[in-house]
Amino acid sequence: MSTSNKELCSKEAAMMAPTESPIIHLASRGISPVILLIGLYVFFHGHYSPGGGFQGGVLLAAAILLLRLSLGTSLSQPIMPSWITLRLSALGALIFAGIGLVAILFGGNFLDYHYLPMPWLDPAYLRYYGILMIEVGVTITVMTTLVAIYDDLLGC
Amino acid sequence: MKTLQYFLLLAFLGILIVAVTNLPPRGDVTAPVHQHVNPAGTVVAGTYFIQNAYKDTKTPNMVTVILADYRAFDTLGEVIVVFAGGIACFFILNVGRRKP
Numbered sequence: 001m002s003t004s005n006k007e008l009c010s011k012e013a014a015m016m017a018p019t020e021s022p023i024i025h026l027a028s029r030g031i032s033p034v035i036l037l038i039g040l041y042v043f044f045h046g047h048y049s050p051g052g053g054f055q056g057g058v059l060l061a062a063a064i065l066l067l068r069l070s071l072g073t074s075l076s077q078p079i080m081p082s083w084i085t086l087r088l089s090a091l092g093a094l095i096f097a098g099i100g101l102v103a104i105l106f107g108g109n110f111l112d113y114h115y116l117p118m119p120w121l122d123p124a125y126l127r128y129y130g131i132l133m134i135e136v137g138v139t140i141t142v143m144t145t146l147v148a149i150y151d152d153l154l155g156c
Numbered sequence: 157m158k159t160l161q162y163f164l165l166l167a168f169l170g171i172l173i174v175a176v177t178n179l180p181p182r183g184d185v186t187a188p189v190h191q192h193v194n195p196a197g198t199v200v201a202g203t204y205f206i207q208n209a210y211k212d213t214k215t216p217n218m219v220t221v222i223l224a225d226y227r228a229f230d231t232l233g234e235v236i237v238v239f240a241g242g243i244a245c246f247f248i249l250n251v252g253r254r255k256p
Contacts, residue, residue, distance in 0.1 A: 047217055048215075050217070052224070054234075089242050092235070092239075100232065110229065111228040111229060111232070113225065124211070124213055127213040127214075127215075131220060135224060141235050142235075145241065148245070149241070151250075152249040153249060
């Protein structure tokens with residue numbers, strides 16, 4: 001833990017963006033929501049086309065990292081705070097494993113979506129929504145882990 | 157020591173060449189992976205996946221069904237690996253600097 005890192009991450013230094021170019025600021029702030037939207041599309045369309053949790057999570061992380069790179073760490077905190085990244089990552093893995101444990105609690109094998117407690121659904125659609133729920137966990141874990149590794153490399 | 161390394165590399169190269177030349181040709185319909193039953197006489201797993209993926213889950217994308225349903229335990233391992241990578245980077249790179 002060196003003092004130079006502390007100076008780099010202090011409030012005044014971090015409030016300044018790495019670049020002062022308004023073109024880069026405007027372009028990244030305009031492109032980032034589009035990448036977020038495409039990431040959500042890739043994630044939710046994983047049932048019907050190539051895509052799914054890993055790819056969608058990487059796209060969502062790319063949108064946040066674009067803001068981190070262009071606006072600086074401090075100004076891009078509201079969209080994804082640094083302190084929450086690893087906690088959300090653990091939450092995503094917990095969602096995945098927790099759905100498996102719920103299936104055990106209701107009498108099935110580990111990750112057997114047939115036993116999820118949603119009796120108003122067909123067995124086939126039970127599996128459909130089981131896949132969707134574990135993909136949510138995969139997406140959260142992949143997205144937040146990539147952002148967390150970037151923040152760790154920066155030391156902020 | 158250097159010659160030993162070269163010999164090891166050559167040995168692995170020989171193993172690779174033997175393995176690659178013994179593969180069935182591309183698109184060979186008589187290859188074991190394209191058969192309904194494998195040489196041991198049991199049904200190939202891929203046949204079941206192709207025939208029943210949509211019936212079981214109402215999901216048209218067969219790859220998603222195999223990744224997230226039939227082999228969900230494998231995907232759970234992948235997610236744990238990603239999470240472990242994040243944790244390792246946190247403990248190696250971030251020596252008490254992150255403030256909550």
